[in-house]
Amino acid sequence: MRNIKVILQYEGTRYQGWQKQEGGGNTIQGRLEALLTKMCGSPVEVNGSGRTDAGVHALGQTANFHIDTDMTPEEIMRYMNEYLPEDIAVIQAQEASARFHSRLNATGKTYCYRVLNSSVPHIFDRRYVYEVPEVLDMEAMCRAADILCGTHDYKAFTSTKKGKKSTVRTVEAIIVTRVGDEIRFTFKGNGFLYHMVRIMMGTLLEVGMHKREAAQIKELLTSGRREEAGMLVPAKGLTLVEVHYS
Amino acid sequence: MRNIKVILQYEGTRYQGWQKQEGGGNTIQGRLEALLTKMCGSPVEVNGSGRTDAGVHALGQTANFHIDTDMTPEEIMRYMNEYLPEDIAVIQAQEASARFHSRLNATGKTYCYRVLNSSVPHIFDRRYVYEVPEVLDMEAMCRAADILCGTHDYKAFTSTKKGKKSTVRTVEAIIVTRVGDEIRFTFKGNGFLYHMVRIMMGTLLEVGMHKREAAQIKELLTSGRREEAGMLVPAKGLTLVEVHYS
Numbered sequence: 116m117r118n119i120k121v122i123l124q125y126e127g128t129r130y131q132g133w134q135k136q137e138g139g140g141n142t143i144q145g146r147l148e149a150l151l152t153k154m155c156g157s158p159v160e161v162n163g164s165g166r167t168d169a170g171v172h173a174l175g176q177t178a179n180f181h182i183d184t185d186m187t188p189e190e191i192m193r194y195m196n197e198y199l200p201e202d203i204a205v206i207q208a209q210e211a212s213a214r215f216h217s218r219l220n221a222t223g224k225t226y227c228y229r230v231l232n233s234s235v236p237h238i239f240d241r242r243y244v245y246e247v248p249e250v251l252d253m254e255a256m257c258r259a260a261d262i263l264c265g266t267h268d269y270k271a272f273t274s275t276k277k278g279k280k281s282t283v284r285t286v287e288a289i290i291v292t293r294v295g296d297e298i299r300f301t302f303k304g305n306g307f308l309y310h311m312v313r314i315m316m317g318t319l320l321e322v323g324m325h326k327r328e329a330a331q332i333k334e335l336l337t338s339g340r341r342e343e344a345g346m347l348v349p350a351k352g353l354t355l356v357e358v359h360y361s
Numbered sequence: 362m363r364n365i366k367v368i369l370q371y372e373g374t375r376y377q378g379w380q381k382q383e384g385g386g387n388t389i390q391g392r393l394e395a396l397l398t399k400m401c402g403s404p405v406e407v408n409g410s411g412r413t414d415a416g417v418h419a420l421g422q423t424a425n426f427h428i429d430t431d432m433t434p435e436e437i438m439r440y441m442n443e444y445l446p447e448d449i450a451v452i453q454a455q456e457a458s459a460r461f462h463s464r465l466n467a468t469g470k471t472y473c474y475r476v477l478n479s480s481v482p483h484i485f486d487r488r489y490v491y492e493v494p495e496v497l498d499m500e501a502m503c504r505a506a507d508i509l510c511g512t513h514d515y516k517a518f519t520s521t522k523k524g525k526k527s528t529v530r531t532v533e534a535i536i537v538t539r540v541g542d543e544i545r546f547t548f549k550g551n552g553f554l555y556h557m558v559r560i561m562m563g564t565l566l567e568v569g570m571h572k573r574e575a576a577q578i579k580e581l582l583t584s585g586r587r588e589e590a591g592m593l594v595p596a597k598g599l600t601l602v603e604v605h606y607s
Contacts (some may be wrong), residue, residue, distance in 0.1 A: 126484050126485060174485075193480070204481065204483075205481075206481050235451075235452050236447070237370075238371060238372050239420075241447055
């Protein structure tokens, strides 16, 4: 059996997220597995680097699957792009070592969250940005972003109910840049908890609107109280940009 | 009655073009008139700078309408953006002189046609680009574009059946630029005939694929034979960028 690694793009708008669901549901993983199973004539499982939530997009999701075929990676990619729906694409395919696993081998991820800071809608980007017309204090958000970085227990920034798994993660960088009416927040870290980027974003935006102080973030990292952190911002502004491997 | 000039953006994907149709139909003009008529309580007519075809987008369509209201242009814009569908937006509104007419006063227009020159789909731009995976000769297309410019009878480049109206137009510039996988064709002229940009595009692409010679274009401008010009390319790659006024 060969192990094929692919890099995927998708627009998450009409999907119930990455992960396939019992009894159907329109998911990215479900679509990929159905297509590859048809291509190979036997069941194929697709491992993603992680689950993206319903509505979240990907510029560079990584996945791998084991198949028995004579097709070259280039041919597999062409076949997939021919039959995948128009909002999912394979932009790279290559042979991987037998042991490569897109989730277990990932060393980090980069996400981008796009905020349209304008009262005038942007028609062409509307599916990929979250509209925040309020004045946002860039300087305060950058300060807050710096405090959020580091190795911390991010329990206050996840929707996961108390479990046994560690909620400690390392956020290497949060870069905040303004391009015209748009503010882009780029998050790089070794891993992100369920809803973590979107709750960090809600917290940063509340700092930007002066609804909370940047300094408060330190307390959140200590207390771990989800109810004291910011709101969960909409999925549509979030894009998985890249999965890192060593 | 006040005369309000607006600049509009829209994604043409799900519309049957600009112009309202007898017996309904989903059109940009129809949507705008329905909304303004509701806002004013009496029928409002909206003049566009020109009709865009079904599927064609606009970054800067200009329109004007006469209304009787106390609202400021800013308030009109906000009202419209609140009630317009998410694929139509007003990005500017201002008081115009009583005689301003967005079509009759227009001195020129700029259109952009986007070609994705890659066999790998671009998920996020798929509604705005035409995919041409074939190798395209940039140099030949630039030469052909130069020949297409000037003041000519563009009869070979329109789908209009023979009528009494002049088919002479002035194309000031056709600029061809490559940005990564994308080739952008920008057309600037004093006016464009029905389907003119899309037939010029089809002809330029056939030159790029070496299916015809750049020099042949001179003959087309002389003969006026539509059947000898290139194919009509899909509407989705076309965007009305700006309407010019003196």
